[in-house]
Amino acid sequence: MFLIHLTCTSCGLRHEWKHLQNLCTACQKPLAATYDLEKIRCALTAERLTVRREKSLWRFREVLPLPANTEPVSLDEGGTPLLRARRFGKKHGIENLWIKDESQNPTQSFKARGMSVAVSMAKYLGATKLAVPSAGNAGGALAAYAARAGLEAHIFMPRDTPRANIVECRELGAHVTLIDGLITDCGPEIARRKVTEGWFEMSTLKEPYRLEGKKTLGYELAEQLDWQLPDAILYPTGGGTGLIGMWKAFDEMEALGWIGRKRPRMFSVQASGCAPIVRAFQNGETSAPEFPNAQTVASGLRVPKAIGDFLMLDILRKSKGGAVAVEDEEMIRTMCEVGSTEGLFAAPEGAACFVALRSLLSSHQIRGDERVVIFNTGSGIKYLDCYDKGTS
Ligand SMILES: Cc1ncc(COP(=O)(O)O)c(C=O)c1O
Ligand SMILES: [Zn+2]
Numbered sequence: 001m002f003l004i005h006l007t008c009t010s011c012g013l014r015h016e017w018k019h020l021q022n023l024c025t026a027c028q029k030p031l032a033a034t035y036d037l038e039k040i041r042c043a044l045t046a047e048r049l050t051v052r053r054e055k056s057l058w059r060f061r062e063v064l065p066l067p068a069n070t071e072p073v074s075l076d077e078g079g080t081p082l083l084r085a086r087r088f089g090k091k092h093g094i095e096n097l098w099i100k101d102e103s104q105n106p107t108q109s110f111k112a113r114g115m116s117v118a119v120s121m122a123k124y125l126g127a128t129k130l131a132v133p134s135a136g137n138a139g140g141a142l143a144a145y146a147a148r149a150g151l152e153a154h155i156f157m158p159r160d161t162p163r164a165n166i167v168e169c170r171e172l173g174a175h176v177t178l179i180d181g182l183i184t185d186c187g188p189e190i191a192r193r194k195v196t197e198g199w200f201e202m203s204t205l206k207e208p209y210r211l212e213g214k215k216t217l218g219y220e221l222a223e224q225l226d227w228q229l230p231d232a233i234l235y236p237t238g239g240g241t242g243l244i245g246m247w248k249a250f251d252e253m254e255a256l257g258w259i260g261r262k263r264p265r266m267f268s269v270q271a272s273g274c275a276p277i278v279r280a281f282q283n284g285e286t287s288a289p290e291f292p293n294a295q296t297v298a299s300g301l302r303v304p305k306a307i308g309d310f311l312m313l314d315i316l317r318k319s320k321g322g323a324v325a326v327e328d329e330e331m332i333r334t335m336c337e338v339g340s341t342e343g344l345f346a347a348p349e350g351a352a353c354f355v356a357l358r359s360l361l362s363s364h365q366i367r368g369d370e371r372v373v374i375f376n377t378g379s380g381i382k383y384l385d386c387y388d389k390g391t392s
Helices: 037-043 057-063 086-091 111-125 137-149 161-173 185-196 209-224 242-255 275-282 311-317 328-342 348-362 380-388
Strands: 004-008 030-035 082-084 098-102 129-133 152-158 175-179 231-236 263-273 322-326 372-376
Touching: 004 380, 030 209, 030 275, 037 242, 057 111, 057 129, 057 209, 082 209, 086 098, 086 328, 098 209, 111 137, 111 209, 129 137, 129 185, 152 161, 152 185, 161 175, 161 209, 161 380, 175 185, 185 263, 231 242, 231 348, 242 263, 242 311, 263 275, 263 348, 275 311, 275 322, 322 328, 322 348, 328 348, 328 380, 348 372, 348 380
Parallel strands: 098 372, 129 152, 152 175, 231 263, 231 372, 263 322
Antiparallel strands: 004 030, 082 098
């Protein structure tokens, strides 16, 4: 294993990886894994990835935590297809449009990536009871990986989380608590009880290894595009872990000599009813104040305050990208457009990126001759409630 320590993303303080950790002990900001990239550079080349490797994200084992002799907790996550979106692209005047289809992961969302790595490490480091606040899909993923690891899962979700997520967590054997409020009200409930209950908190970016799982989105994308990153990436942003993770992957791959200095312009897509990052980006702020009265059918985007806000805003600016807010009605309508042109029943979060693409094309922030990747982070099948509410 090439993990050497954890580094605070804000103050740079180093922390040991060998025991269970949440935030930086000095400044309470997220910790991120640091590897001996020089050693990895010798041990693994981009070409060697093609030789007898599994398809799952564990094919990137050298740039992931977990000692080599320990078996990961896996359901064969990652290795998702990068699909050309010819018909939708043609309709909107963009030829080189791609969809990274994360709905094909176990538990039907990209949350499986983070949880496979985080649960593997939590188990290795001795945790027995895992707790998470969830907007929906993260809960389902934790429930699945905890079950597979033989650990307890305690999941706190807003009462109005899509029913499929709640049923899924229960059927996977998790302890589910429904909270009257938002995801930001679930966290404090865990914080209040975790010491007496003996829970390890798995909240995104408050635990260092979900980020490592999500960063494999960046490694896979580069590999699938033959080590040429796209011009722009559209990412539906709640906590922002995938966005931050991909950026980390790009830096690591450059240090490994796998890619050059070019970076995609990163666009964060949020719902108009909960757009703290869009607002902060437009206001030139370096952190995002809590968004009041957060509301959207895209439950994964209903994150009014994210602990990694300062990291996301920095990436959006450094990459010369941006942030776009999208109306719920447009998302729902566009789920049908994506479905009927590309054959994918996208999650509203994924559909939001297609709406954002249309507006970025019309404002010339993205050109029709550029190569663009959209992340469909989940499956529409988990959101049937959107249709029952008559929003379609
Ligand atoms: C389908 C879906 N897309 C996007 C997100 C937001 O992900 P992130 O927290 O990485 O920003 C979530 C989070 O719950 C989600 O479930
Ligand atoms: Zn710190």
